[in-house]
Amino acid sequence: MEEICEQLDKTCLQIFDVLESLYEAQGKLEQVMKDGFLGISRARYSLGMSRVSSDQFVDADLVATRTVIVKDESGGRATKSLAHSDCGGEISKPTFKLQVNAVRIKSKSDDSDSEEISSQPKEADQSEGLLRQRKREKSDQENESKNDSAQAKINPHSGASTSIADKGTDSKKFDSETQDNGSSKKNEKLFNPVNLFGVLVPQHLRMSQKNFEEAVSLTVTIAGLKSELECLRSSYDSFREKKKSMVSEAVNPEA
Amino acid sequence: MAISAARGKLIAVIGDEDTCVGFVLGGVGELNKTKQSNYMVVDKNSSIGEIEETFRSFLRREDIGIVLINQNVAEMIRHVIDAHDLPIPAVLEIPSKDAPYDPSKDSILRRAKGMFSSEDFR
DSSP states (O other): OOOHHHHHHHHHHHHHHHHHHHHHHHHHHHHHHHHHHHHHHHHHHHTTTTSSSGGSSSSOOOOSEEEEEEOOOOSSSOTTTTOOOTTTTOEEEEEEEEEOOOEEEEEEGGTTTTTTSHHHHHHHHHHHHHHHHHHHHHHHHHHHHHHHHHHHHHHHTTTTHHHHHHHHHHHHHHHHHHHHHHHHTEEEEOOOGGGGOOOOOOOOHHHHHHHHHHHHHHHHHHHHHHHHHHHHHHHHHHHHHHHHHHHHHHOOOTT | BOOOSSSOOOOEEEEEHHHHHHHHHHHOOOOOOOOSSSEEOOTTTTOOOHHHHHHHHHHHHHTTEEEEEHHHHHHHHHHHHHHHOOOSEEEEEEOOOSSSOOOOOOOHHHHHHOOOOGGOOO
């Protein structure tokens, strides 16, 4: 009897803990969504009513970049009647975990990639490749300059020519690397839902996107907390039933 | 579009235009092969039957893990939400642009509140 009473108290305290964190998460969600709505309204003010609306993505080929991994030990939908070891109740406790997917899409400009393309787009491609590797090039140059200075200190006469030769071979190597990277990745780019509303979108819309990304992660947290609450509730009910039956047995031992 | 490795379940949204735009911006929107979307924009022309049917279809879909619904929309189909007691998909009520979130209206919190009766503490 005492054990059951202790279990009841323990479950009750757990319920209050979960409720507290649930209210906190709900408050955060409300604030984040409020900021997000404000961002959408501001973007709508600068872009126009029709540019920031659901019409922009009605026919779009949408792919979810944020999904949720649901782990349910009982393995499916008919989980109501299955006992669960975690909370001892009759309802299973699925866990929810946010999953961020990197979705790549084929860029439209590269669909018509053929030999007939003029040299200008190719240059653009190369420059794009170079820009993509800009940081590395800079670091390479820094390394080289360090090597140069080191070699110049050792042999001030022969240092300049070797460095130029090295630079030449390095730049050739670099060009071939960028071309390889370009051929494998130039057809694909990461899908970003903000581009559904245009290429150059206002900063407010990007801020709003961040707010809603946070809102998505908060909803996943809330879903987990609510499932935990349901689980605790069911275990609390079962303990209470046990206690009631024990009390009735103690009062009427013959029954 | 190329999708990396194993994917989780989707998050569906039923709500006003701004809520849907926001969550699609957040990256939850998806149009599957059969051209079924995982969101529904509720406006003044949407009927209760339509909302109810969409909600039921989201509950039936295996690829949906969480259904988000604006609380003011949830109020319209409260009987359907109350009847749903399975843990998956989880149904969450969220605030909308016009109406803030009221915990006393939330189905799950109301159920939790009803746990403690005066008889238990005698």
